[in-house]
Amino acid sequence: MDNDVHELITDKQKILSILETVTDPEIPILSIVDLGIVRNISVDENNVEVFITPTYSGCPAMDMISMNIKVELFQQGIKSVKITQQLSPAWTTDWMTEKGKQKLKEYGIAPPVGKFIDQQFLETLKVECPQCHSKNTKLLSEFGSTSCKALFQCQDCREPFDYFKCH
Numbered sequence: 001m002d003n004d005v006h007e008l009i010t011d012k013q014k015i016l017s018i019l020e021t022v023t024d025p026e027i028p029i030l031s032i033v034d035l036g037i038v039r040n041i042s043v044d045e046n047n048v049e050v051f052i053t054p055t056y057s058g059c060p061a062m063d064m065i066s067m068n069i070k071v072e073l074f075q076q077g078i079k080s081v082k083i084t085q086q087l088s089p090a091w092t093t094d095w096m097t098e099k100g101k102q103k104l105k106e107y108g109i110a111p112p113v114g115k116f117i118d119q120q121f122l123e124t125l126k127v128e129c130p131q132c133h134s135k136n137t138k139l140l141s142e143f144g145s146t147s148c149k150a151l152f153q154c155q156d157c158r159e160p161f162d163y164f165k166c167h
Contacts, residue, residue, distance in 0.1 A: 011043040015073070019050070022072050025064045026146050029107045032065055036095025039086050048073060049082040053091040055148050093166045104164055105130050110152065112166040127163045129154035 019041075020033045032038055035055065042049040050069055054062045066083040073081045093112035101111035110127045126135040134156040144151040149162040 011048075012041045015041045015043065015048055015050070015078075018072055018076050019069065022065070022068050025061050025068070026148075027104070027107070027109065029103045030100050032069070034097045034100030034103060036093075036097065036100070037065070037091060047080045047082065048078050049084060051084045051086045053086050053089075053095075055091050057087065057090075059148075090167075093164065108161060109149065110161060110163040112164050125163075127152050129157060129159065130161055131159045132157040 016033065016038070019038055020031045022032050024030045024032060024035055027035075032052070037052045037055060038050065039053050040051040042051070050073075052062070052065065052069075062085060066085075069083055070081045096112070104111045108130045110130050113125065113127060123139050125139070127137050128135050129137055129152075132154060134154055136155040137152045138155060139150060140153050140160060141151040143149070144162040148165055150165050151160060152163050153160045
């Protein structure tokens with residue numbers, strides 16, 4: 001393997017490991033890698049470009065995430081960083097890592113189930129309660145603490161909880 005190619009691959013891996021420390025400002029237990037919004041990394045001799053896809057069009061956290069990426073890479077000695085928002089293909093919860101879904105559950109947010117977000121689907125969906133693990137749950141509101149979540153309540157332990165909606 002050509003040394004330059006090997007170096008670029010190593011640099012991409014280094015950048016990715018740095019990005020695993022950048023968290024989502026709305027769900028701080030998830031890294032942007034766990035969330036699946038890092039789509040690509042381009043590295044050349046002088047520049048790093050990170051391609052990210054918002055979970056929702058107009059997601060208010062994207063500006064903060066972009067800034068946090070730049071700050072973290074700068075602190076690691078990478079001085080020229082460009083962040084490009086890639087809107088197509090649209091982000092999907094399928095891009096979340098299994099580790100990220102487990103972190104959501106441990107944090108008290110039910111991870112995504114299925115692939116639909118329409119209200120009728122949400123009303124019939126039985127989401128496991130992250131507190132007591134019961135599936136005797138019901139939808140309280142199509143929108144939770146952020147637009148990417150719905151609000152559910154467990155009918156057994158009576159606790160309300162966020163559900164990270166699929167799409």
